Amino acid sequence: MMTLSVGEALVQGLKARGVDTVFGIPGVHTIELYRGLPGSGIRHVTPRHEQGAAFMADGYARASGRIGVAFVITGPGLTNALTAMAQARADSVPILVISGVNRRASFGQGFGLLHELPDQAGMVRTLCPSLQITAPEMLEPVLNRAFALLESGRPGPVHIEVPTDVMPLPAALPALAPPAPAKVPEPGLLAQAAALLNRASSVVILAGGGAKHAAPALRALAERLDAPVIQTTNARGVLFDHPLSLPASPSLDATRSVIAGADQILAIGTEFGPTDYDMYMRGGLPDMSGMIRIDLCPEQLARHPAACRIEGESGASLAALLPLLQSKSGDGAARAAQGRSAARAELTGLHPAMPHQLQMVEAIRDAVPGALIVGDSTQPVYAGNLFYDHDRPGGWFNAATGYGALGFGPGAAIGAAIACPDAPVVCLIGDGGLQFSPAELRVARDENLNLTFLVWNNAGYREIAEAMIAADVPVTGCTPSPLRLEAFAAACDLPYAGVDSDPAALRAALETPCNGPRLIEIRAT
Template identity: 55%
Template sequence: MSGGTRTVGEAMIDLLEANGVEVVFGIPGVHTVELYRGLAASRIRHITPRHEQGAGFMADGYARVTGKPGVALVITGPGLTNTITAMAQARQDSVPMLVISGVNRRSSLGQGRGFLHELPDQAAMMKSFALASFTLTDPAELASVIAQAFAIMGSARPGPVHIEIPTDVMPLPAGEIAVRPTVPARPGADSATLRQVAALCDKAKRIVLMCGGGAVSADEAVQALAAKLDAPVVLTVNARGLLAGHPLRVPASPSLAAVRALIGAADLVIGLGTEMGQTDYDMYADGGFPELPSFVRIDIDATQLSREPRADIAVLSTVEAAVTDLLPLVAAHEGDGAGRAKAARGAAWDSLSPKIRAEIAVIDSIYKTLPDAIVVGDSTQAVYAGNFYLDLVHPMSWFNAATGFGALGYGPPAAIGAAIGKPDRPVICLTGDGGFQFSLAEIGSAVDAGARVIFLVWNNDGYQEIENYMLDCGIEPEGVKPSAPDFLAIAQAYGVPATRLDDVAALGAALRAAGERNGPSLIEIHQTGTRGATA
C-alpha cells in the first residue's frame, strides 16, 4: 500500500513503476512540476527532448523495440498539442503509447477565462483520436485510471492513451492506494472457429499468408504454420524480418505487381495481424490489389475485422495464440510453395528501377556491416526504397514513418527512443535533409542521453520525392527546395563526430567507426555528390 501522505504526482510514479515503466520522455513545465515530485527518487529514467513532438516519437521508438508502452509526460495546451502528431502516428501503426499531461485547475475547465495554456476542451480533442482519454478529478481514482490505461494498451490493438491531471489535483494527497501491476486480458480464438479455418486450409492448394506488425511476436508459430501449409509469406513493412532466411518469405511490398500476382493466384489467403491499409497494399492508390476468392483474417481488433476486405472467416485473437492453436488442426501440405515464393521475390526485385535498387543496396550495406542494427527511418527516398523490398535477419529491425500517418521528423527522435530501449544494439536513423530539419535539435537530446544513434542523412537537396511527383503530374515544382545547413557543422556544434562520404563504398568503415562510439554520430550521403548513391 502507498502511504496516504504521498501526493497524486508521487503515487502516479509508483504506479508507473509497478507497471514496468523504466523510462519517461518529457519536458517539465509549471503545469507538470508536481508530477515530477516523485521522479528523482524513483528508478524511472527521464529523457528530455527538445520538443514535445520529439517526446512522443521517442516513446514510439522505445515501444517498438521493447514491446512496452512508451510514456511521455507533457504540459497542458501547447505541450500536448505538440505531441498529437506523434500520437497519431502511434495510432496508425498500433504502437502502445501513454501520454500524461497536465490540464488547468478543475474550476477553470471550459470557462474560457484566458488561463495560461488553456484550450476550449482538451479532453474532447484527445478523445477524437486517442484510444481513450481520462481526466483525473478525484485522487481516489488514480489507481483505476492507470490500470485502465495499461489494460487498453495491452489487451487489444495498441495505440495512444491519454491521461490529463488538473494542476490542483496533482499536489493533493493520494490516499491509500494499492500499487500493483495491471494484467491485460488478451483475446484468443474459440476452437469452433479455428476448426472452420482448418477445413478451409485442408481444401486449399495454393495458400498465401500476409503478415503485418501484429505478427512480429509470433515468428516461430508463423514459420511453423507456413511450413505446414507450404504457404509463401508476404511481409509488410512492419513485419519485415519474420521468417529470416526461410525459403517461403516474400520481403516485398504487396503494392508491387509481382507480389499481387502471387496473392491473386492463391485459392486461400490468410491475413495475420495486418491492417490491410493503403500504404502497404495500395501504395500507388491504383486500386489494383486483387480480389481475394477466400480470405481468413486473424486480428486482435474486432473493429478491424469488420473492415474491407471482408473476411470469409474473422478470428478475434492475437496472432500467436490463434496460429499456435491452429497448427495441430491443419494437415501438412506438399507443393511448390518455396518455388512460388522464390519466383515472387525475383519478379519483385526485377520490377524495381536501378535507382531504387541502388538505394536498397545502401541499406543492405548497413546490415552487412552491423548485422544487429535497428534502422529507424523518416520519409525519405531511401526509406521508400527499403519499404518496397528489404530482406532482414531480425523482426522490428526496420520501421519508419513512411507508412500510416507518414509524419516527417519522426526518424531522429524515434531512433533515440529505440537506442534507449535497446542500448546494446546499434541504431541508425535514416533521414533525409528535409525531414531531418523537422527535428534537427534532437541531436542534442541524443548527446544528453548518451544514445548510440548513427544519424545517416540522405541528402538530395530538398523534397526530391515531392518534386518528382509534381513533375509527373505536369506541375511546375514549387516549395520543394528548402535550404539545408551544413549538417557536419551542426553535429560538431553539439560535439558529435560527423563525416560526409565521397563514395558509398566507404559507408561500411564509417558505420564501424560510429558503432564503436558510446554516443551519437552523423554520416552524410549526398545523392549526387556521393559516388554510388544512385545508379
Template identity: 50%
Template sequence: MASDTLSCAHLLLHLLRDTYGVDTVFGIPGVHTVALYRGLESGGVRHVTPRHEQGAGFMADGYARASGKPGVCFIITGPGMTNIATAMGQALGDSVPMLVISSVNRRDTLGRGQGRLHELPNQQQLLAGVSRFSHTLLDPNALPETLARAFAVFRSERPGPVHIEIPIDLFDAPATPPPRWEPPILYRAAPDPRGLARAAQWMHEATHPLVLLGGGCVDACEAARALVERLDAPTVTTINAKGLLGRAHPLDLGANAALPAVRELARHADVILAVGTELGETDYDVVFDDGFTLTGRLIRIDLDAQQLVRNQGVSLGLVGDARRSLELLLEHFPAPLSRGGAERTRQALAALDLAHDPAFSSFVPLYAVLQEAIPEAILVGDSTAPVYAGNHLLSQPEPRRYFNASTGYGTLGYGLPAALGARLARPDLPVVALVGDGGVMFTLSELATAVEERLPVVVMLWHNQGYEEIRRYMDAHGVERTGVDIRAPDFLALARGFDCMAAHVGSPDALAQALASRPMDGPFLIEVDAAAWQRSLSP
C-alpha cells in the same frame, strides 16, 4: 496529509514504477508539471528531455516498438499537447502503445475561456482523436483504475496511445494507495474454436494459399514461422512485420504486396489467411491505384473486431490475439503440406528482380554496407528515399529491428527521435536512423538529446537537395515544382555545433570507412551526398 495517503503525483510515480514497471519517461518540464518531477529520478525512473514535445512522442514510439513496452511521456498543458498530437497520430496509425500523462488547468477553470496559461477550450476532446481513449482525472483516488484501463489497452486490446490529463490542483491532493501494487493479470482474447476449425479446413483444401502477416504478429515469431511452413504458403510480411520469419526465409515475399508479381499471386490465391494486418494502402497499395485484389476466400484474425471487415471483403473473421491464434491454428496441421510454396515465392521474387529495379538498385549497396558493418542493427526510418527502397529490399533477422514513419499516418521528422527511443529501449543493439535532408529538419534539434544522453546512434542522412519524393510526384502530375527545392543548412557544421561527430560520404566505400570509425559514446551523423552516390555507382 495523513500517513496512509500519498499525493496524487507521488501515487502516479509509484504506480508507473512499482505496478507497471516503467523505467523511462520522456518529457519537457513546465510550470504545470513540476509536481510530477519530485523524486522522479531518485525513485529509479530515468527522465529523458527532448527538445520538442513531438520529439518526446516519437522517442516514446521508438522505445515501444523496439522493446514491446509502452513508451511514457509527461507533457504540459496546451502547447505541449498540440505539439505531441502528431506523434500520437503516428502511434495510433501503427498501433503503438504510448501513455501520455499531461497536466490541464484547475478544475474550477475548465471550459471557462478565461485566458489562463496554456488554456485550450477542451484539451481532452482535442486529444481524443489521436488516442484509444482520453480521460480527465477528477478524483485522485480514481488514478489506479484509470491507469489500469490504460494498461489493459496496451496488454489486451489493439494497442495505441492513451492520454490521461490531471488538473494542476490535483497533483498535491491526497490519494489512498491501492491495497496491492501488483498489476492485474490480463489475457488477450482467443478465437472461437469452431471458427478456427473452419479456417483450418479451408486452408487444408486450398491449392494456392497465401498468408499475410502484419505488425500485430511481431510477438508470434515461432508460431508464424511454423504455420507458414506447415501450410507451404507464400507469405507477405508487411513493413511492421519485417523479420518475422527470419532473414531471407524461402516463403517470405517481404513487404511487396503493391508490386505486380505479388499482386498476381494474390489474385490467384484461392484461400488467404491475414493475421494482425489492416490490409491498408501503405502496406498493400503504395502505388495508390487500388490494385491489390483478393478473389479467394479471405480469413482474417485480429484483436479488433471492426478491423475484420475493413478494406477487403472477408469470408471468415476471428477475433483473437495473433500468437495464441497462430498456435491454436498450428494444432490443426500436425504434418506439413506440399503446395509448391517456396517455388511460387521464388518465382515471384525473381519476376520482381528488386536488386535491378531502377527505383531500388541505388540502395542495394547502401544496405549491403550496413549489413556488413552492423548486421544486428535496429533500423529506424523517416519518410525518405532509402526507407522507401528498404521497405521492399530489406530482410531482417528478427522483428522490431526495422520500423519507420512511411506507413499509416506518414509523418516527417520521425526517424531521429524514434531511433533515440529505440536505443534507450535496447542498449544492447546498435541503432541507425535513416533520415532525409528535408524530414530531418523537423526534429534535428534532437541531436542535442542524443549528445546529452550519450546515445551511440548512427544518423544516416540522405541528402538529395529537398523533397525528392514530392518533386517526382509533381513532375508525374504535370505540376510546376513549387516549395520542394528547399535550401539545406551545412549539416556537418550543425552536427558539430551540437558536439556530435559527423562525416560526409559519396560512395559505398566511403560509407563503410565512416561506419568503421563510428564512436561508441555518442551519436554520429553521416551525410550521404545522393548525387555523388549515384555517380559512384555509374559504370
C-alpha cells in the same frame, strides 16, 4: 506512513505497472508530476520538443514491445505531441501521454489562463481515449483503465490529464488491477480455418505489423503449409533469408501475382492499409474475399470481407492453429523465389534510382548486423518499404506508411536505442526530414546512445519534387537549403563522416568503430 501527492502516487503507479522510462519536458503545470521521479527508479529523458517526447515513446514501444510514456505540459505541450500520437495510432503503437490541464474550476470558462484550451480532453478524444483524474480517488481507476486500453485489443495512444489543483492533493498508492484473462481464439473458428487451409493446394500468408512478435510461430506455420509469407513494412524481419520469405509490398505487381496465384490466403495482423497494399492508388488488388484473417481488433476484422475471422493475438492464435494443420509440400519456395526476383526487378520500372537506393539500405544491414533501422520519410526508406529483407523481427520501422509524419526518425531512434541498449540503432533520414527535428540529436549525445544518424542529403524534398514533375505541376517549395552537416554534427558534439552514395563507401563508414552517437552524411545530390 508517508503521505504522497497525486503526482507522486501516479509515478509510483507507473513504476508498479512496469514503466522504467519517461520522456518529457517539465513545465510549471507538471512540477508535481516530477516531484516523485527522483528515487522512483524511472529513467527520465529530456527531449527538445514535446513532439520528440512522444516520438521517443513510440520508438521505445516498437523496439521493446512495452508501453512508451511521455510527460508533457498543458496546452502547447500536448498539441505539440498530437502529431506523434497520430503516428502511433496509425501504426498501432501503445504510448501513454500524461499531461497537466488547468484547475478544475476553469474548465470551459474561457478565463484566458496560461496554456488554456477550450476543451483539452475533447480535442484529444477525436484521436484517442483521453481520461481525466479530477479527484485523488480517481487515480487508481484511471490508471487501470489506461493500461487495460494499452494492453488489450488493438494498441494505440492513450492520454491522461491531471488538473493542476489535483496534482498536489494527498493520495493513496494506486493498486494494480488483476490481469485481464488472455483472449483465447475460439476453437470452432480455428477448426474452420484449419479445414480451409487443409483443403487448399496453394496457400499464401500476408503478415502485418501484428505478426512481428510472433516470428517463431509464423515460421513454423509457413513451413507446415509450404506457404510464401508476404510481409508488409512493419513485419519485415520475421522470416529473414528464409526460402518462404517474400519481403515485398503488396502494392507491387509481382507480389500481387503471388497472391492471385494462391487458392487460400491467411492474413495475420494486417489492416490492409493503402500505404502497404496500394501505395500508388491504382486499385487492382486480387480478390481476397475468401481469406482467413487473424487480428486483435474486432472492428478491424469487420472492415474487409473474409471467409473466416479469428479474433486473437497472433502468436497464440498461430500456436493454437498449428496442430490442426496437415503438412504440405509443393512449390512454396519456388513461388516465393519467383516473387522476390520479380519484385526486385520491378523497382527499376518504378524509378531508375530505386535499385541503387535498395543497395544502400542493404549495405546498412550488412555493415551493422542485427540493427534497428528506424526510418523517416526519405527515398531509400520508400525503396526499402517496397522490397527489403531485414535481419531482425521488428527491426525495420519508419513513418513513411500510415500517418506519414516527417521528423519521426530522430526521436523514434532515440527511444529505440534506450529500449534496446545492447542493439545498434541506425536512424535513416533525409536532409529535409532532419530539419523537422534537428535538436533531438543533442539527446542522443546527452544519453551517449549507440546510435548512428544516417542523413540522405539530396538537398531538398526530392520525392515531392519528382511527384510534382510527374503531375505536370511546377516544382515549388521543394528546395529548402540543407544544413551544413559537418558543422551541425560538431554543434551536437557528434563525430562526423561524409560519403558519396556508394554502398561500399557507406559500409566502410558504418564499420568504423565509434563509441556513442555519430552522424554520417550520404551525399546523394
